[in-house]
Amino acid sequence: MRYISTRGQAPALSFEEAMLSGLARDGGLYVPETIPQMSADDIRALEGLSYEDIAFRVVRPFVGDGFTDEVFADLIAKAYAGFGHNARAPLVQLAPNHFLLELFHGPTLAFKDFAMQLIGQLFQEALERRGERVTIVGATSGDTGSAAIEAFKGLDNVDVFILYPHGRVSEVQRRQMTTPPEANVHALALDGHFDDCQARLKDMFNHFEFRDTVRLAGVNSINWARVLAQVVYYFSSAVSLGAPDRTVSFTVPTGNFGDIFAGYIAKRMGLPIDRLVVATNQNDILHRCLTSGDYQTSEVHPSISPSMDIQVSSNFERALFDAYNRDGGAVAQLMDELKAGGFNVSQGALQALREHFDSGRVSEDETLDTIRLAQATMGELLCPHSAVGVRVAEALRDPKTPMITLATAHPAKFPDAVEKATGIRPPLPNRMSDLYERAERLTRVANDLSALENLIQERITK
Ligand SMILES: Cc1ncc(COP(=O)(O)O)c(C=O)c1O
Numbered sequence: 001m002r003y004i005s006t007r008g009q010a011p012a013l014s015f016e017e018a019m020l021s022g023l024a025r026d027g028g029l030y031v032p033e034t035i036p037q038m039s040a041d042d043i044r045a046l047e048g049l050s051y052e053d054i055a056f057r058v059v060r061p062f063v064g065d066g067f068t069d070e071v072f073a074d075l076i077a078k079a080y081a082g083f084g085h086n087a088r089a090p091l092v093q094l095a096p097n098h099f100l101l102e103l104f105h106g107p108t109l110a111f112k113d114f115a116m117q118l119i120g121q122l123f124q125e126a127l128e129r130r131g132e133r134v135t136i137v138g139a140t141s142g143d144t145g146s147a148a149i150e151a152f153k154g155l156d157n158v159d160v161f162i163l164y165p166h167g168r169v170s171e172v173q174r175r176q177m178t179t180p181p182e183a184n185v186h187a188l189a190l191d192g193h194f195d196d197c198q199a200r201l202k203d204m205f206n207h208f209e210f211r212d213t214v215r216l217a218g219v220n221s222i223n224w225a226r227v228l229a230q231v232v233y234y235f236s237s238a239v240s241l242g243a244p245d246r247t248v249s250f251t252v253p254t255g256n257f258g259d260i261f262a263g264y265i266a267k268r269m270g271l272p273i274d275r276l277v278v279a280t281n282q283n284d285i286l287h288r289c290l291t292s293g294d295y296q297t298s299e300v301h302p303s304i305s306p307s308m309d310i311q312v313s314s315n316f317e318r319a320l321f322d323a324y325n326r327d328g329g330a331v332a333q334l335m336d337e338l339k340a341g342g343f344n345v346s347q348g349a350l351q352a353l354r355e356h357f358d359s360g361r362v363s364e365d366e367t368l369d370t371i372r373l374a375q376a377t378m379g380e381l382l383c384p385h386s387a388v389g390v391r392v393a394e395a396l397r398d399p400k401t402p403m404i405t406l407a408t409a410h411p412a413k414f415p416d417a418v419e420k421a422t423g424i425r426p427p428l429p430n431r432m433s434d435l436y437e438r439a440e441r442l443t444r445v446a447n448d449l450s451a452l453e454n455l456i457q458e459r460i461t462k
Pocket residue numbers: 110111142143144221253254255256257258259260307308385386408409
């Protein structure tokens with residue numbers, strides 16, 4: 001299995017090389033050259049298997065021979081052992097034919113743990129075998145950062161630097177990043193918003209001297225392994241509702257487009273998915289683009305679903321690559337236009353995107369109202385991101401097709417919004433109930449590439 005860049009100029013890599021590299025050297029994102037297929041019988045055979053066994057069967061064909069079957073199965077087992085629910089990703093029924101996929105039972109209470117716990121294991125195994133060390137730099141609007149720190153803290157062959165937008169993440173998210181005492185963890189509070197963090201991260205990848213000196217690696221969803229690990233719960237949930245003999249749809253609270261792109265990969269592999277619905281908050285560039293074809297960035301407006309306060313949606317590039325018939329030159333040109341503010345998707349490509357994706361946008365008041373209603377009518381406490389998903393799903397779903405809405409974070413990560421809507425302040429699980437008493441450690445940083453690079457080089461634990 002080889003991986004190629006969405007901009008068509010970087011060399012093709014193996015799974016392990018693509019995982020350890022992160023961004024391709026032409027600025028593009030790695031995608032598999034071909035998508036492995038699962039037949040209806042292959043999918044039917046997943047019924048009744050554990051989450052770990054499903055993960056093995058879904059992910060294994062993408063990985064190639066870098067890991068033996070035995071080692072790979074062992075790494076999957078270790079990745080999910082710390083989850084607080086036996087099913088790992090349980091389904092809860094919200095209404096007739098509307099289900100909530102709870103993805104917040106991992107160690108940091110957000111869906112990011114599904115991928116981050118697995119790639120933490122894969123990185124460790126690959127780095128030890130190669131005798132290498134890496135510097136991970138991540139950009140976060142709150143959840144990727146905490147999940148990455150949890151997965152990589154204390155490892156000898158990794159330093160992990162997380163850039164988060166100062167003042168724009170929830171207190172729980174910030175404390176999850178700033179309280180781990182391990183010396184290889186560095187929480188950097190950047191003056192700017194998430195898009196600035198992500199842009200500086202990409203600048204570091206495109207600055208080859210720095211990239212090679214620190215042996216830069218990325219664990220954002222620019223890393224293909226992150227997206228791949230998220231494909232699994234599309235299979236596990238659809239199968240438990242009757243796939244492949246029953247078609248389902250998904251609604252996904254969306255920011256960087258990584259999670260919903262994983263659903264698209266599941267569909268391309270053969271999972272019978274009807275619609276993939278993009279649900280955005282007031283930062284609605286994806287909804288505007290899927291509606292009009294116009295992908296124009298504008299100011300980021302802080303919201304009560306802060307993890308989705310994103311305007312430059314990184315993985316949309318992967319979807320565009322397919323929509324433009326895998327023409328890397330066309331994608332590179334769009335990404336150049338994006339630097340000047342935006343681009344227009346061609347009619348053909350827009351039609352190709354609409355074959356799979358629908359979209360909806362939710363205001364702040366509607367988000368609060370949905371949290372309130374879900375609690376009042378179903379006793380279900382939703383985090384604001386999940387509420388955005390539920391609202392859009394209810395508006396757009398076809399009552400005859402089961403709709404699965406992804407619940408991407410635990411309500412206790414966003415207690416202010418949940419309390420405002422319901423009067424209930426959701427408590428943190430026992431294992432992190434002392435989070436507010438732990439000492440914090442962070443560094444304020446300017447939105448300045450060379451200052452950031454210098455700081456990282458000084459801080460790397462040798
Ligand atoms: C809780 C939560 N929901 C939804 C999203 C959006 O996911 P994606 O960026 O993969 O579209 C994020 C951030 O990524 C998140 O942290």
